Amino acid sequence: MSNNAVWFPDNAYIESTRLFQWMKQLGFDDYDAFYEKSIQDIEWFWDEAVKTLGIEWYQPYSNTLNLSDGIKWPKWFGGGKSNVVYNAVEKWAESEKTRDQIALIWESDDGEVIRYSFGQLNEEIVKAAKGLLVEGIQKGDVISIYMPMIPETVIAMMAIAKIGAIFSPAFSGYGADAVATRINAANAKMLITADGFLRRGKQVSMKNEADRAVGLSPSIEKVIVVKRLNNEIPWQAGRDLSWEELIKKGQNKNGVKTLELESDEPLMLLYTSGTTGKPKGAVHTHTGFPLKAAFDAGLAMDVKQGDTLFWYTDMGWMMGPFLVYGGLINGASILLFEGTPDFPNPDRIWEVTSKHGATHLGISPTLIRSLMKHGEEWAHKHDLSKLHAIGSTGEPWNPEPWLWLFEKVGMKRIPIINYSGGTEISGGILGNVLVKPIGPITFNSPIPGMEVHVYDENGNPVIGEVGELVISKPWVGMTNGFWNEPERYEKSYWDRWPNTWVHGDWVIKDDDGFYTITGRSDDILNVAGKRLGPAELESILVEHPDVVEAGTIGVPDDVKGEVAICFAVLKGEDLDTVKIKNEAMELVAEKIGKALKPKEIFFVHDLPKTRNAKVMRRAIKAGFLNKDAGDLSSLENPHTVEAIRELGKEYYKQK
Structure with a gap:
C-alpha cells in the first residue's frame, strides 16, 4: 500500500463492486492474484469477460483467440457473429423490463433537455438505417461524422453500424482542412454533419466548414445535415439532404435487419495524430472497441445497469465512442452535453451532473484547473450525492488540482x-480499480487483461525510474491496424522490441505498484487532452507565403496541461513579424480550430536540423525549457539550440 494513498475502500464497499463480485464468482478474493491470472491466461480472461458483460451472439464463437498471424494481428472470437447495435440498444429495447428505461439524455447549451428510452432510441436508429439504405449505403462503405454532441450523432453511429457500414467521427471543433484530411484518408462516401450548434450562448456554424471540407474531398457523394439551429445555410441540390428527409425516405420501407457480422469486421475508424505525416486511422471492430469500453466502464469503473454515465467529451475523441458503448452495453444511461462546463456560470458541469443524477462523471485535468480559480463553493451549490466516481483522462495530473x-x-x-x-x-x-486504495495523480493498477511493463532503454523492466510503457500481450480492443496502412501500424508500435507494444508514454512504477505518467516519449502534443501531431501545425504554418519552415513542441501549461509553441523561419529579413504572426495564428484557427492554436510563435533564423535535414524537435524542446539537450552530435547547426534557449528564458521570465 502506497504511503501516498488518500482514498481507502472499506470491505463493504469493495464487496459491493461488480469487479469484486466477478472475482469471487471466478474463485478469487485477492485482486493481485486475479490480475496475474488475467494476464497469464488472456483467452480465459476475455472469454469470462464476455460472459459477465452479457454479450450476446448471433452465432457463438468457436475460439477466443487465434495468433496464427502473430501478436501484432490477433484474431478474436473466431467464427462468432455479432453486431454492436444489438448489444448496446436492441436487446434492452426488446426486453419489457428495460424497454422504457432511459438510454440517452441530452442537454443543450441553453438548457433544453431531451430523453430517449431504449425503445425510443431503437426506433430512431431503425428509421435512420432505412434512410441510409435508400441513399445507397452498403456494407463496408465509410461515412464520416462531423457533428456536435447531439442525439442524432449517436443515432447515426448506431444506424451506420446496424447495416454493416463503417463510421469515422471527426472533432466538431476542427476546421475544414483537418476534416478533409480525415475524409480523404478514409475514402468516405458520405458526410453527416449539422448546420451548427450552441456554445456559450452563441451559434457556431458547421455547414460552411463542412462544405469547404467536402470541396477538398472527391469521394463524398452525399451530405446529410441535421438542422440543429434551423438557420439559413448554403445548400447544394442533389448532394445535400436534411436529416429529416433521410428519416422520411426510410419510413415507408420494410423493416431493416441488423446485419450479422463476423467478429473482425470493422465498425469505426478513429483518426489520431502522428508525429509525422497524415493522421493514423485506427481500425476498430464490432467486438473490439465496444467490448473493451464496456469492460473498462463496467468492471473497472463500476458502471451498472440503471446508472448514468456522463463524460464531457466530443465524438471525435476516443472518449466519445467510449461514453456511448461503455454506458449502453452495460445498460446504463448516457448523458450528452452540448455546452461548456463553466457557462453561463462556473457551476454548469456540477449543475448538469446533479440535475440528471449522474453516477459517473468524466473530466480532464485541464477542466479542473480552469474551475479551481472559481472556488469549490460553486460545486457545493449542487447535490452530488448520486455521484459514485469521477473519471479522469486526457493528460497527466499535477497534485494540486487533483487534491482540490x-x-x-x-x-x-x-x-x-x-x-x-x-x-x-x-x-x-x-x-484506478475500486478494490484498492487510490493516491493523487497515480494509477493503482493496470486494467485487468493488460500485461503492462515499464522498460529501460535496453528493454529491461525497471521499478522506481522512468521508462517506456509497454504491453506484451494482445487484448480485446487492440486496433486492427491502421486503415490501409498495415506497415505504418507495425512501425508505430512494434519496431522497438520484438513482439512488444511500445505506447509512447514515460512512466514510473514505484515499489508499492503505483504508476505515474510523466509525459509522452514521442513528439505528440497533448493540448487540453486533445492529441495533436506537430506536423499538422507545421504544415499549416508553412502555407503562409512568408514562412519557409516551422518546428512545433509542446510545453507545460498551468491550464491546458500542455500548449504548442511554434518556431518559424521567414523568407526575408525586413518583414512585419507582428502581422505575419497574427496571420499565421488565424491560419491555424481556420484550418484546425481555435482550441488548438499555438500559445506563441517565435521567428528564428534556423531550426536545429540533423545532417539529413530532419528538424530535431527534441533539441528545440530541451533548449526552450533550458534543459540538457543531450547528444547533439547529429546536428548540422548546434548553435540554433542556444538561440532557442534564450527565447525560452525570456518567455518564462515574462510569465
Missing part, C-alpha cells in the same frame, strides 16, 4: 479514477 477535486469538491468521498490508454487501445492501459 478530491478534497474540496468530492469531500474525500468520491474516488477519482485516473484512466489512461489511447485511441488504438479502445480504452485504458492503466487505471
